[in-house]
Amino acid sequence: MAESHAAAPAVCLDSHDRLARLAAASAGVISFAGGLPDPSLFPKRELGAALEAVLSRQANAALQYGWPEGAEELREEVAQRLRARGAALDATRIVITSGAQQAILLALSAVPRKGTVAVDAESYPGALDAFRAARAELRGIEERADLYYVMPSVSNPRGQRMSEQERTGLLERVRKYRGYVIEDDAYDGTFFSGTSERPLVAQMPERVFQIGSFSKTLCPGLRLGWLVPPPRLARSVLRKKRNQDLQANGLAQALLVEYLRGDHFDALQQRARARYRRKAGKLMASIRRHLPEFAFQAPVGGFSIWLESQLEHDSEELLAAAIRRGAAFDPGSMFSARPRPKLAIRLCYSTVPAADIDEGVARIAQAIRDVTAK
Numbered sequence: 203m204a205e206s207h208a209a210a211p212a213v214c215l216d217s218h219d220r221l222a223r224l225a226a227a228s229a230g231v232i233s234f235a236g237g238l239p240d241p242s243l244f245p246k247r248e249l250g251a252a253l254e255a256v257l258s259r260q261a262n263a264a265l266q267y268g269w270p271e272g273a274e275e276l277r278e279e280v281a282q283r284l285r286a287r288g289a290a291l292d293a294t295r296i297v298i299t300s301g302a303q304q305a306i307l308l309a310l311s312a313v314p315r316k317g318t319v320a321v322d323a324e325s326y327p328g329a330l331d332a333f334r335a336a337r338a339e340l341r342g343i344e345e346r347a348d349l350y351y352v353m354p355s356v357s358n359p360r361g362q363r364m365s366e367q368e369r370t371g372l373l374e375r376v377r378k379y380r381g382y383v384i385e386d387d388a389y390d391g392t393f394f395s396g397t398s399e400r401p402l403v404a405q406m407p408e409r410v411f412q413i414g415s416f417s418k419t420l421c422p423g424l425r426l427g428w429l430v431p432p433p434r435l436a437r438s439v440l441r442k443k444r445n446q447d448l449q450a451n452g453l454a455q456a457l458l459v460e461y462l463r464g465d466h467f468d469a470l471q472q473r474a475r476a477r478y479r480r481k482a483g484k485l486m487a488s489i490r491r492h493l494p495e496f497a498f499q500a501p502v503g504g505f506s507i508w509l510e511s512q513l514e515h516d517s518e519e520l521l522a523a524a525i526r527r528g529a530a531f532d533p534g535s536m537f538s539a540r541p542r543p544k545l546a547i548r549l550c551y552s553t554v555p556a557a558d559i560d561e562g563v564a565r566i567a568q569a570i571r572d573v574t575a576k
């Protein structure tokens with residue numbers, strides 16, 4: 203699901219979509235919404251140089267149709283990165299996708315049974331939407347299910363890492379119930395300390411679909427991610443990929459390979475992690491100052507903080523009030539697998555200029571006073 207922000211909608215998907223677009227189109231709104239990377243980190247100059255190099259050296263290959271599994275060189279880059287994290291796999295296992303979102307859909311369509319899908323109490327809306335559209339019954343992550351959807355590296359919206367105990371417990375359930383796992387690692391690389399965990403696919407390659415993305419660490423506009431399906435389901439995944447869109451964008455793949463072969467990406471990731479960690483610290487200080495009625499856990503990475511309160515107000519009603527006060531956020535209802543009686547919200551620090559964070563949180567606090575005074 204696009205958590206992106208385009209102004210002037212012709213058609214709105216739902217009430218949240220309408221509010222998100224309204225906030226994006228309103229001048230002066232300090233927005234903690236969206237889960238977007240900080241655009242000031244986009245390596246525009248390096249990507250420009252990479253594009254020029256691709257078009258001058260290998261334009262025909264980059265502009266021609268390619269294979270559904272994606273460009274060999276990009277698959278090799280992805281495989282190398284997974285090997286560095288402890289997963290013994292080679293490039294032939296990788297399918298390049300149009301972002302992690304398509305990888306989730308491909309995994310879901312290839313998995314043999316999907317009547318029951320286990321998710322965290324709060325999860326990524328694009329995945330929840332896909333599971334609901336497939337008419338799956340959503341269950342808690344501790345329960346028996348056909349399919350388990352987890353974000354072990356850095357979760358969205360909580361910004362937490364799965365503990366060793368949680369990982370072991372999950373794999374035990376998968377083995378016991380002969381289920382499958384979608385390991386969504388879209389936020390891997392944003393972990394503040396910079397160290398990535400061994401992916402689950404390294405422990406159970408026959409039952410784990412591993413998913414990654416360049417959206418959070420580089421830029422979502424390229425629309426490039428990947429899927430490592432269990433070997434037994436690789437053919438089915440590839441057929442579905444071909445049926446859906448033939449292949450991921452070939453020019454973007456060539457551009458990305460060229461960029462990754464320069465030595466800018468590691469430095470960019472380091473700079474990004476330091477920037478996001480600083481902003482997260484600022485946001486936590488402002489939450490403590492202005493929103494004492496909300497509880498939260500400090501994030502270990504990612505772009506957001508998840509806030510829970512005992513207030514019984516609707517998060518979309520609060521969002522409408524916040525937009526009137528000049529601030530925006532993501533309502534908690536978007537992330538909840540089940541109806542949530544208490545008010546919860548997600549605040550993203552990633553795109554807000556550091557200097558605006560405190561004022562933005564103060565505006566949300568004012569909006570809370572507006573709705574609770576009614």
Ligand SMILES: Cc1ncc(COP(=O)(O)O)c(C=O)c1O
Nearest residue numbers: 301302303326358388415417427
């Ligand atoms: C957990 C998670 N998975 C997948 C995605 C989709 O990412 P992509 O841009 O790679 O499709 C997002 C985007 O917000 C996300 O938060």
